[in-house]
Amino acid sequence: MPVENIRKTARKYALQNAIQFNGSANPKAVAGKVIAAFKEENISPNLIYQISGSACLEVNKIPIEQQIAELEKLAPELLKKEKKERDFSLPELPDAEKGKVITRFPPEPNGYLHIGHAKAAIVDYEYAQMYNGKFILRFDDTNPENAQLEFYEAQKEDLQWLGIEWDEEYNTSDNLGKHYSLAQQLIEQGDAYVCYCPSDAIKEGRFHGKECKCRSRSPVEHVDSWKEMLSSSVDGVLRLKGDMACANTAMRDPTLFRIIEKPHPLHRDKYRVWPTYDFAGAVEDSLSGVTHPFRTKEYELRDECYFKLLELLKLRKPHLMEFSRLSIEGMPVSKRKIKPLIDQGLVSGYDDIRLPTLRGLKKRGILPEAIKQFVFSQGISKAESNVTFSLLEADNRKILDPIAKRFFFVEKPIKLVVENASTLEKSIRLHPTDEKLGSRTIKTGDTFFVPRIDMEKINVGDIFRLKDLYNVKVREKNNVVFAEYAGKELITGSAKIQWTTDNFIKMNVFVPGLLYQKGKYNSNSLEKVKGFAEEAVSRLKTGEIVQFERFGFVRIEKQNKTITGFFAHK
RNA sequence: GCUCCCGUGGUGUAGUCCGGCCAAUCAUCACGGCCUCUCGAGCCGUAAACUCGGGUUCAAAUCCCGACGGGAGCACCA
Known part of the structure; x- marks a missing residue:
């Protein structure tokens, strides 16, 4: 008796639609709902269109009071247009299993955290919570020119203020030994080489897609060069043997290691060869067991390099994901923009209340919980946006009003x-x-x-x-x-x-x-x-x-x- | 210039993967009303969007192609 069923359903939806729109039902809209309801049963849409069409005709003839009365009897649940609650929790992660998700927040200890960091940290942390997983705090301190001792502690304080707790903490710089041996493995495989070209020449070669002469030497020679790089004052960089003609310029033999003589805040002058982000980021994510690393969109072009490296090293590939950077109208949300303001004395410091640094926000009375809600409301889309600060203010006000x-x-x-x-x-x-x-x-x-x-x-x-x-x-x-x-x-x-x-x-x-x-x-x-x-x-x-x-x-x-x-x- | 990503009301966002229950979610902003010994909060209401053009389909915000717009990358920074 399927036709009879369809008729009944069509009548129901026609009534509902009519009630919603001044007593006049739209056959197309009604048919859509009916088709959806009978999706499983493979009924020809044409039949449903016919039935819905006549249902609408009939329904539209009766006055709205009667429509309401009838629907009341037939399907009262369709009468109230229930307000849908927006679910602000984060969307499910792909390939995620309860208890097995590991995330990480990897700041460079080079300044105080701002709300952009908070977005990343909150997303990382919340996903770990959501799946009863593990959350790692990792200091990406592989550039001694940037890393400063005071910021390791300062950033932890900022995170604690946010209410974020980590299960594990470590510094990438503590793993340099491991990085060195992986590098050597790459060189021996013929997948990386020491390049002596000046940086201008490397840039130039990359721009034109031209390989340089260093590239063609044998792996054995490169292993020697690498060892020299590590032990003496010989100059040079280690580059991935990618594809100098690749459309993605990130693959044109990116630099994996370079020499930085400046003493490191933790290791002093123990090392002079340091991994770049491309190398350290990929390797650390993999080795530390991270399953779902997040980063912001500007790294997207580097994904290819990330996976290529892991493949060459035969390391596990995490499920890498990106989301857009947070930008706020009229506010500088990046270290790059904030620092000059401080240096020029245009703001009083990192905790200036005009700044979206966590310290600035704290000082003006923005609560961590408001920041969290704000981040949830933004989600992890890749669309660029320019948010008004008043959105955060509204979240904050809602929390503050009953308790202030x-x-x-x-x-x-x-x-x-x-x-x-x-x-x-x-x-x-x-x-x-x-x-x-x-x-x-x-x-x-x-x-x-x-x-x-x-x-x-x-x-x-x-x-x-x-x-x-x-x-x-x-x-x-x-x-x-x-x-x-x-x-x-x-x-x-x-x-x-x-x-x-x-x-x-x-x-x-x-x-x-x-x-x-x-x-x-x-x-x-x-x-x-x-x-x-x-x-x-x-x-x-x-x-x-x-x-x-x-x-x-x-x-x-x-x-x-x-x-x-x-x-x-x- | 080349490559990649993105495009839903003024702003932000859900829905897009897997087409129909979407004449499209929620919030913010604006406006109106109620309430209140705050210009705050709360409550009710109004206004307001699928970038454009083609295609596929009974049916497109959703799939395909193209255009346009925005962003990012092209570092020995992350």
């Missing part, structure tokens, strides 16, 4: 004298909905301070409310505003303005803006807002993130007696 204590901060204050004000001790809650966060008590007299900007909008005769206190009516506006008490009952619609008494503390809040606007450095990107905060703020501790009402979320920092705020976002 509220205080009054008066930006650019102006004095307000309330005549006939009585002396009060007022207890005001620290959070509008969560009573557990407690309250503070403020003693008020006749002197207040309120934001100048609010007073500019208010005229003599207007009534406004000192928030959580009482109403006042403005009598005179000069350098000081004079007002009179105007009742404590809330007047709906009246402005509610934050205030301090004369028992205030002076504080500055630094408000970050975009470092770049239309691609140009913005010299006004950091604003210092001067103001008065209520006295209770002086008892906050460094690192607390609070909301200054009608101003924004601010992270507090205390040095000696001075309190400074760093603005996170509204």
